Structures are given as C-alpha cells and as structure tokens.
Amino acid sequence: MSGTSIQDISSYFLHLQSRIAEALMARDGRLHTEEDRWQRGEGGGGITRVFSKGSVIEKAGVNFSDVHGASLPPSATAHRPELAGRPYHAMGVSVVVHPLNPYAPTSHLNVRSFTTEGEGHTVWWFGGGFDLTPYYPFEEDCHHWHATAAAACKPFGAGLYAEFKAGCDRYFYLKHRDETRGVGGLFFDDFNRLPKREAFAFTKAVGNAYLDAYFPILDLRKDTPYGDREREFQLYRRGRYVEFNLLYDRGTLFGLQSGGRTESILMSLPPLVRWEYRHTAEAGSAEARLTDFLKPRNWLSESELQ
Amino acid sequence: MSGTSIQDISSYFLHLQSRIAEALMARDGRLHTEEDRWQRGEGGGGITRVFSKGSVIEKAGVNFSDVHGASLPPSATAHRPELAGRPYHAMGVSVVVHPLNPYAPTSHLNVRSFTTEGEGHTVWWFGGGFDLTPYYPFEEDCHHWHATAAAACKPFGAGLYAEFKAGCDRYFYLKHRDETRGVGGLFFDDFNRLPKREAFAFTKAVGNAYLDAYFPILDLRKDTPYGDREREFQLYRRGRYVEFNLLYDRGTLFGLQSGGRTESILMSLPPLVRWEYRHTAEAGSAEARLTDFLKPRNWLSESELQ
Numbered sequence: 107m108s109g110t111s112i113q114d115i116s117s118y119f120l121h122l123q124s125r126i127a128e129a130l131m132a133r134d135g136r137l138h139t140e141e142d143r144w145q146r147g148e149g150g151g152g153i154t155r156v157f158s159k160g161s162v163i164e165k166a167g168v169n170f171s172d173v174h175g176a177s178l179p180p181s182a183t184a185h186r187p188e189l190a191g192r193p194y195h196a197m198g199v200s201v202v203v204h205p206l207n208p209y210a211p212t213s214h215l216n217v218r219s220f221t222t223e224g225e226g227h228t229v230w231w232f233g234g235g236f237d238l239t240p241y242y243p244f245e246e247d248c249h250h251w252h253a254t255a256a257a258a259c260k261p262f263g264a265g266l267y268a269e270f271k272a273g274c275d276r277y278f279y280l281k282h283r284d285e286t287r288g289v290g291g292l293f294f295d296d297f298n299r300l301p302k303r304e305a306f307a308f309t310k311a312v313g314n315a316y317l318d319a320y321f322p323i324l325d326l327r328k329d330t331p332y333g334d335r336e337r338e339f340q341l342y343r344r345g346r347y348v349e350f351n352l353l354y355d356r357g358t359l360f361g362l363q364s365g366g367r368t369e370s371i372l373m374s375l376p377p378l379v380r381w382e383y384r385h386t387a388e389a390g391s392a393e394a395r396l397t398d399f400l401k402p403r404n405w406l407s408e409s410e411l412q
Numbered sequence: 413m414s415g416t417s418i419q420d421i422s423s424y425f426l427h428l429q430s431r432i433a434e435a436l437m438a439r440d441g442r443l444h445t446e447e448d449r450w451q452r453g454e455g456g457g458g459i460t461r462v463f464s465k466g467s468v469i470e471k472a473g474v475n476f477s478d479v480h481g482a483s484l485p486p487s488a489t490a491h492r493p494e495l496a497g498r499p500y501h502a503m504g505v506s507v508v509v510h511p512l513n514p515y516a517p518t519s520h521l522n523v524r525s526f527t528t529e530g531e532g533h534t535v536w537w538f539g540g541g542f543d544l545t546p547y548y549p550f551e552e553d554c555h556h557w558h559a560t561a562a563a564a565c566k567p568f569g570a571g572l573y574a575e576f577k578a579g580c581d582r583y584f585y586l587k588h589r590d591e592t593r594g595v596g597g598l599f600f601d602d603f604n605r606l607p608k609r610e611a612f613a614f615t616k617a618v619g620n621a622y623l624d625a626y627f628p629i630l631d632l633r634k635d636t637p638y639g640d641r642e643r644e645f646q647l648y649r650r651g652r653y654v655e656f657n658l659l660y661d662r663g664t665l666f667g668l669q670s671g672g673r674t675e676s677i678l679m680s681l682p683p684l685v686r687w688e689y690r691h692t693a694e695a696g697s698a699e700a701r702l703t704d705f706l707k708p709r710n711w712l713s714e715s716e717l718q
Contacts, residue, residue: 352658
C-alpha cells in the first residue's frame with residue numbers, strides 16, 4: 107500500500123493524467139495533441155495536455171498542477187482564515203472531455219489535495235469528484251455513471267455516495283436557468299474525516315472510477331449517426347456549460363481572480379458554442395426530454411444503494 | 413423642448429428602440445425578427461426585440477425595459493444604501509449587434525434612467541454609453557466612432573468625452589486577459605451633475621449618436637469579402653465578449669442574481685463562439701495587429717478634442 111507523502115500523491119496524479127490521456131488517444135487516431143509544461147513564479151507549475159480536432163474528441167483538457175508557496179493567500183481560505191500566511195501545497199488533476207458526437211456526453215473530473223504546514227501540525231484535505239453532461243437523455247448512461255460512482259464510494263463508508271451525489275447536484279446548479287449542469291455524479295471537498303491514507307485511497311478510487319464510468323459511455327455513443335439538428339442542439343446546450351463555468355464555478359473564478367494561468371483555466375470551455383434567444387425544443391422530442399434530466403433525481407434504486 | 417417626466421423619458425427610449433430596429437431591418441432583407449412584450453410581477457416590463465440569421469446581421473438584440481416597484485432592493489444600491497426600500501423607476505434601452513461579416517465590428521449601446529421618490533425629494537440619474545468591438549483593426553473606424561462620441565458630448569461640457577472615454581476603457585477591461593473588450597467609446601453612470609433637462613438631453617445625444625457612430629461603419633464593412641480564416645478568428649474573438657459579459661458585466665451579473673429575465677439579459681451573447689487553447693495569430697498579420705487596439709489609446713488628436 108502506498109504512502110501519503112507529497113511524492114506519493116504527485117505520483118498518483120501524474121499516473122492518472124497519463125492513463126486518461128492514453129484512453130483518449132486510443133479512441134481517436136486523428137486527435138491533435140499539445141503538451142505544455144509551465145512554471146509559476148511563486149512555486150510549482152503544471153502539465154497542461156490539450157487534445158483537439160479529433161474524429162471522436164472535439165476538445166479535451168487533461169491538466170496536472172502542483173502549486174506551492176511560502177504563504178497561503180487570504181483569498182484562498184475564505185472559510186479557514188486561520189490558515190492564511192502558512193506554507194501550502196496544492197495539487198490536482200482536472201479533466202474535461204467534449205466529444206464531437208452530440209449523443210456522447212461531456213464529462214468532467216477533478217481530484218485534488220491540499221496541505222498546509224506550521225504551528226506544530228499539518229492541515230490537509232482532499233477534494234474532487236466527477237459529473238456528466240449529456241446532450242441527449244439516455245437513462246442507461248446515467249445509471250451506469252452513478253452505479254460506478256456508488257461502487258467507488260462503497261468501501262469507504264455507507265452514505266458517502268448519497269452525500270457526495272447530493273453535493274454534486276447542489277454545486278453544479280445554474281440558478282438563472284433553474285437547471286443542473288448535467289446529471290451530476292460526485293462532488294466532495296475538505297475531505298479529511300478518514301485517516302489520511304484512507305482519504306487518499308478514496309480520492310484515488312474516485313479518480314480511477316472516472317475511467318470506468320466515462321469511457322464505456324463514450325464508446326457506446328461515439329459512432330451514433332447524427333445530423334444538423336443534433337449538432338445544433340449540442341452547440342446550444344454547450345452554452346450552459348460556459349454559463350456555469352464563468353458565472354458559478356469556484357475554481358474558475360478563483361483561478362482567474364488570483365492571477366492563475368488563464369489558458370489552462372479556460373481550457374474547460376467547449377470548442378464551439380451557440381446561443382439562441384428563447385430556444386424551445388419540440389414537445390415530446392429527445393431534446394425536450396433532456397429537461398427532465400436536469401433536475402436532481404435518484405439514478406439508483408434503494409436496493410442498489412445497499 | 414421636451415420635458416423630463418417618466419413619460420417623456422419612456423417616449424424617447426421607445427422611439428430610440430424603433431429607430432435602431434429600423435436601421436437594422438433596412439440593411440438586411442433576410443433578417444428574422446422576434447418581438448416579446450413581457451411583464452414583471454413586481455411592476456413594469458419590457459419589449460425585447462431580437463434579430464437573427466440575416467445576411468448582414470447574425471444576431472442583434474434591441475431591448476427596452478421599464479421596471480418599477482414600491483421598494484428598491486438593497487442589492488440594487490450597494491453604493492447608495494440610503495435609497496433601499498424607496499419606490500423606484502428604472503428604464504432603459506440596451507442594444508448589441510453582432511454582424512455576420514468578420515470585418516464589421518460588434519457594437520453595444522445602453523442608455524438608462526433611474527428615479528426614486530420619497531422623504532421629500534426625488535433622486536434621479538442617467539447612465540449609459542456605447543462601445544465598439546472590432547475583430548479586424550481599422551484605424552479609420554475607431555476614429556469615426558470616437559469622433560462621433562466626442563461630438564455628442566461637446567455641447568454638454570468640455571472634458572465630458574475624455575472623462576467618459578476613460579470610464580469606458582476602465583469598465584470594459586478583461587483583467588484575466590489584460591485586454592479591453594474592444595476600442596471603447598463612452599461609459600457614464602450616476603450622471604446628475606447637470607440640471608435634469610440637460611442631463612436627459614445629454615443621454616438622448618448619446619443614444620442618437622450611436623446610430624451615426626455605428627451604421628456608417630457597418631455599411632462600410634458588411635460586404636467585405638472574407639473566408640474561413642476571418643470567420644474562425646471572429647468566432648474566437650467573440651469568446652472574449654462572452655468572458656466579459658459573464659465574468660465582469662455588472663448589469664448581466666446583477667440581472668441574473670436578482671432574478672431578471674434570463675433570456676433578455678443573455679441576448680447580448682454572440683450566436684456562435686469558439687474557444688481555442690493558446691490561440692496565436694501569425695506575427696504581423698491583421699489578427700495580430702488587433703492586439704494593439706485592445707489597450708486604451710487616444711483615438712482623437714489634441715486638436716480634435718478642442
């Protein structure tokens with residue numbers, strides 16, 4: 107069993123980044139790939155990997171960042187002001203995949219660790235989660251996504267899936283549309299209720315589960331025939347992704363406000379997006395039925411949750 | 413000379429909305445038009461006019477709103493807390509025009525009036541302005557735009573153009589890109605330093621000047637031949653418009669947070685937008701030269717400012 111040092115965590119995150127990048131490349135021989143290794147004046151840096159213009163993947167970003175400094179900015183710890191000014195270390199992997207085929211959903215993963223040192227003890231926590239944003243409603247995809255999420259949580263405690271599933275529904279919510287961003291998944295933060303080794307194991311389980319949750323759905327949908335209607339609807343719905351990320355997403359807003367690397371932060375935005383005044387889907391159409399998927403609901407039965 | 417009653421102001425705003433709508437329709441026989449008359453539970457309503465899918469205009473919104481209530485929400489008066497709870501009346505016209513041709517710039521106009529009553533006196537002010545967002549850099553367009561703005565300001569006092577031009581550069585600024593949204597124009601708010609009749613006349617002068625500032629530029633550029641390269645660059649640059657409106661624009665954020673009419677507020681967003689990781693323009697190209705236009709500069713000479 108691995109340890110929980112900065113090196114252990116960094117090593118896992120880098121390995122996860124590679125596995126996801128390989129999973130994308132294995133599915134798309136035409137994918138254009140870029141890799142940027144960047145450094146940050148205050149300490150640390152990252153590896154941004156961007157995939158674009160493929161036949162399966164229209165755009166994807168798979169980012170690793172490892173950022174540290176001698177003094178945590180007060181703005182980074184609004185809910186824990188006592189940590190301001192301490193040495194800190196934040197690491198994470200962020201992934202967004204925007205497939206070309208409108209029947210294939212967009213997915214997002216984030217796993218991260220945070221540590222501060224000082225005053226005789228270490229404060230640490232993990233955070234992250236994954237969520238799915240379909241353009242066309244398929245019950246079985248959502249069921250598979252949530253079943254995989256629940257299975258990843260199960261060994262770490264009863265109720266974790268339900269708690270973090272609810273957290274995901276709350277977080278990825280567009281108030282001005284009264285819609286969730288997608289069908290949710292998991293969202294956890296400030297996670298340190300388990301011993302560090304187990305909390306890290308949980309975070310790894312979530313990172314690993316993303317691969318099992320997403321790629322089977324992508325494989326199932328990526329070759330579905332579609333036309334202009336589906337493409338137009340996909341581009342229209344991608345507008346909601348932009349609205350969420352620029353209006354609500356804490357990571358995006360904090361990153362941009364604190365002078366983060368703009369191109370890495372905004373890599374999550376879709377490659378092509380459409381806005382239309384008062385778009386209305388034809389009653390009873392698949393596009394109209396998507397709306398029912400954008401309210402929190404239980405995707406697993408009570409017996410599946412046992 | 414007209415008065416400054418609510419009816420006088422409303423009548424001017426509605427007339428301005430009609431003139432701009434007509435100017436758009438006169439230039440584009442294929443323009444799809446929509447008009448929504450909407451009402452608001454707390455009092456008032458508006459007329460949203462949307463133009464789309466034309467041969468000249470890809471999308472434009474020309475909105476009139478007239479909103480009143482018995483008690484001004486505290487969030488509406490962050491800088492004037494003493495006005496919270498009073499009866500208020502806010503009216504305005506907002507215009508955004510996104511042309512199809514990448515050589516034709518996007519333009520924005522807003523003019524608005526605000527009044528509260530109570531405690532023995534009336535508090536009123538006007539606000540507004542217009543700004544231009546080119547995709548391709550043409551000095552002469554920017555000069556015409558700013559000369560028209562300066563001419564509108566001149567009868568109302570020396571220094572008004574310089575003051576509101578600087579205000580526009582400050583307001584339409586994307587900190588995370590270190591770029592202005594475009595080449596600026598005028599931006600004024602809380603404007604009540606002149607007698608009300610003159611302050612209203614100034615606001616009308618700004619509204620009227622928008623027509624003279626914008627449509628000659630649109631006419632000059634709307635038929636310029638272009639190809640995929642220019643179209644791709646236009647869609648890429650439109651991403652900045654979305655970033656500004658969703659990350660910084662006070663009207664947009666306040667409107668969405670306060671339960672405003674989402675479809676009218678987000679009507680300003682471009683119809684089709686593209687994001688690309690680390691887009692770089694070829695050195696010396698027109699696309700690269702646009703960057704020089706996105707830092708505040710004096711578009712008029714000292715002698716033109718006299």
